[in-house]
Amino acid sequence: MLHIDITKRLDRFSLEIVLDIDVPGITAVFGPSGAGKSTFAKILAGLCTPDGGRISFNEKVFFDGDAGVNLPPERRGVGFLFQEHRLFPHMNVFKNLSFGCFAGGRPPCGDVAEIAKVFGIDHLLRRSPASLSGGESQRAALARAILAAENFIIMDEPLSSLDDALRENLMGYIERIPPLFGIPIIYITHSREEVTRLAQRVILIEEGRVMGCGSPSKLLKKWRRTVSHQDQKYEGMDNQ
Amino acid sequence: MLHIDITKRLDRFSLEIVLDIDVPGITAVFGPSGAGKSTFAKILAGLCTPDGGRISFNEKVFFDGDAGVNLPPERRGVGFLFQEHRLFPHMNVFKNLSFGCFAGGRPPCGDVAEIAKVFGIDHLLRRSPASLSGGESQRAALARAILAAENFIIMDEPLSSLDDALRENLMGYIERIPPLFGIPIIYITHSREEVTRLAQRVILIEEGRVMGCGSPSKLLKKWRRTVSHQDQKYEGMDNQ
Amino acid sequence: MNSGFFSPTLIFSIRLTAVSCGTALLLFLALGLPAALWFSRSRSLCARAAAFFITLPLVFPPIALGYMLLLLLGRGGPLGSAEHYLGLRLVFSQGAVILSAFVAGLPLFVRPAQAAFQEPGIIKLEEASRVLGCGPVKTFFLVTMPLARRSIFSGLLLAVARASGEVGITMMLGGNIAGRTNTLSLEIFNCVSRGDFDEATSLCLLLASVSMAIYFVLDRLQKES
């Protein structure tokens, strides 16, 4: 059970998220660019402190503005896949993958070599992250996040720089993470295809507010509305 | 007329590209992750020196290993959109967009305010790149590259972190760049949809070699083969 | 000098210099790194004042600084008497030589390290480490330090070089006592003072070749790592 009720102001953008949902399997967080998805993810992981409110997962309180509780990121037991990889440049790929285990003391929820093989990066384990292609880095970061997760995994657009074939295959794998390891995934995306394919439920975020929460099919209509709204927003282009 | 005949070794990866094509409009460079697309783009832009060979665009020689010619990047007149944005963190978005003009001495091929509006970032012009969302950064970088281009624009997966609605709209805009400004685009992608939608011709790269070059429809079959090849490569996953 | 170029006194001076620079190096790492981290992450008045005081030794003529430290730590000084009760005599001991090397070199180490710790790229990767379950201390050693190594090595190089060339503070605090606190630099200073420029020059060449060795080791570490 994930309970969230927080506010956060960033310059002219404000985020106000109220949620109280069960998150087994895959929960998509869906919304247009700049909606606040990444900010939401950072607050959940403890990388960004909300201005006030409360976050708890099952019985564990992550944040409570009134009680002055603010669990540091390393004690929240989440795996996080950043939008920009953030692989450690001074460690090879193998060390990056096993970092959560040897440095973070997280029980490995899978074998490094095995996961590397699944992600097609087993031949890169001794390489430095700087020498990887965009897609290779993305896969390595994904594998690292999965290996370190305890409570749930947050993925911030994990498939955005992968080719179609790989994306297809990784989706199949991501799909199987929750049942295999019993770990829920909070899946941030702006791809309709990924939502319908992967998610059991979807949280729709727009301009910092939750606009809906429920099964992907039920929210489809609402989402359509979002697209047309976007079309209006960027209509300037059609006049060129 | 783009003439390329180069070789480049990177550790265990080797790139050998031979091409002699006319590139009006949009030319897609398509291939799986790790095929060498980004490396190819860097060599074309002058950011990576090939081991030998020759590159010329129309009458202009960019690189000639035998003659010892190696035009520096700033004199090749290309716009480049990097896979990781590379916006200057110490300048606001407006300065980033006009950098090619005020710093690079490139004639602006469009008005900053106008392009910013089209890309939906006109309200962000005074903001620092660090405060932008992933999609907002991508759009700013795209606008910057377009503004600075003279001979052609290289785009390394420009749409990979955009939401569907935005991607759709930007594709419409990218489509119109070559006819509007008379500037060809070298468009690196691994999205089949983008290739079919945008490109007049496609260069298929796999494992550092050109596997085909021609109209997208003609190369469709070949591309299917690539996908199934990929499926085999990552089949380990299906056994889980 | 008793006999030959490498007289026992000279050998003593070389050893003392090596020991004090080495100890200072360890102290830079042990005390300078936490200080640099603190200064880089805190904007509090306290942190800024401390950063200022660490830089101050650089501004003062070494002799004057040595005099002030002498007043502070000497027999009559506020810290001197405390020392007395503990049965320790810092002033005019080898401890004083080490303290001088430390005080002279510290700002050269702390500042570059502090600048490096403020880099946004490093802060992003620290976040990544924290989310992977790694606490702040471990993150510092596994992520921050290795990423800031270029600046840390360059600061270490400057600080140790400065420590080895230190004369003024060492002379005041250490006393330039033969066979006890006369470092190689003080030997050179002594030679210059008595007009023995030839010997000063040969000692300088000796110092230069030792530094060259240290320099190239640190330089290599900095670039290769």
Added chain:
Amino acid sequence: MNSGFFSPTLIFSIRLTAVSCGTALLLFLALGLPAALWFSRSRSLCARAAAFFITLPLVFPPIALGYMLLLLLGRGGPLGSAEHYLGLRLVFSQGAVILSAFVAGLPLFVRPAQAAFQEPGIIKLEEASRVLGCGPVKTFFLVTMPLARRSIFSGLLLAVARASGEVGITMMLGGNIAGRTNTLSLEIFNCVSRGDFDEATSLCLLLASVSMAIYFVLDRLQKES
């Protein structure tokens, strides 16, 4: 000191210190930055040797270094005669004071700048600038410098602080001549030499408050920018 605390000689010393530190600061930027860039981008033996020679002044006792420079630049020295033909007299002039400040501070500026210029993040953004049509020189000023500003400011702070506290080289090259080449630091040194510790202490406090002002300006620039 003639009369009152702020005697004309003292005011002269303060002005000389300000002028020489200011000029040294400009020289650090004008000569140190290109040097740092060169050292950071070239692995040639020549660049590494030059980097070593720039660091060397830090290792030597200032007095000894001053003596060596005197032999080099003095009337009989290899560079001194050239000077003579040009009608310039460096030794004993305010130029000597500036040179001393420059030599003493340079390594503290060049090293941190060099370390910053080697950061991969900066190199990536330089590439972006080049592709946008900006040549290497302009890229340096518009991209490299602003991105490395933290390290550049921190190096500048160290180097200027060191320059202001310099005694040994300044004394040998400049002569410590009252009303001509006696900086504030040399005045402090003179007081200590005469055993006039009270005056030394008040001059130190003066120097400390001036440095504090400069320090907080540079510190603010470093953090805010």
Added chain:
Amino acid sequence: GAGTPAVTTGAGYMKMVQELAAAYKEESGRPLQEVYGGNIGQMLAQIDAGNGVNVVISDKGTLKTAKSKTGIVRMQPLGSTVLVLAWRKGLTLSSPNDLTGDNVKSVAYPDPKAAIYGRAAAKYLETTGLGAKIAPKISQVSTVPQVFSYLVSGEMDAGFVNRVVVRAGGAKIGGSLEIPSGYPPIEMVAAVIKGAENDPSVADFLKFLGSGRAKSIMKRHGVQ
């Protein structure tokens, strides 16, 4: 109580004291601590701070004028020494009056407030009237070694120094001549610091300083 004698001196007499110490240790078999600071002002500050020195070898005038909390209980005369006029290579001087000549364009002397020979030189220039005659040529710098290095580098034509630097680096300069009078005599003494007056080991060392062997060492260094 009985301790170890600890001796110090100005940098200029370091070499002489080193030899005296070596001779004393060899002769008596007893320990002796040697401490060398910069100039006498700095050393007195260190004695105040408790560096344990109980015998200071320096000149009487300096010890009397130095501001110090340190009490000196007794001074044992060791002999006197002289001021030396030295000049750079390429010149030949036969008497101090040659300083007025056209070929001598610059003359340096050490800081009278900080160095023994500075005070002697200043007094000498004053009493002989030479100072007034060559006033435009004169530069006052800080220390004896500084003056000497300007002669070595050719920066100054002539300067007032001591015997010690001339003995160590005489080959690097044009020549030197000793000035026996015209200034208050530079009387070298061994001063005993308060608290050490009853220390037998200190008394033993002072007795050695009065011996013939010590006197011959001092004579070689210009103190007689």
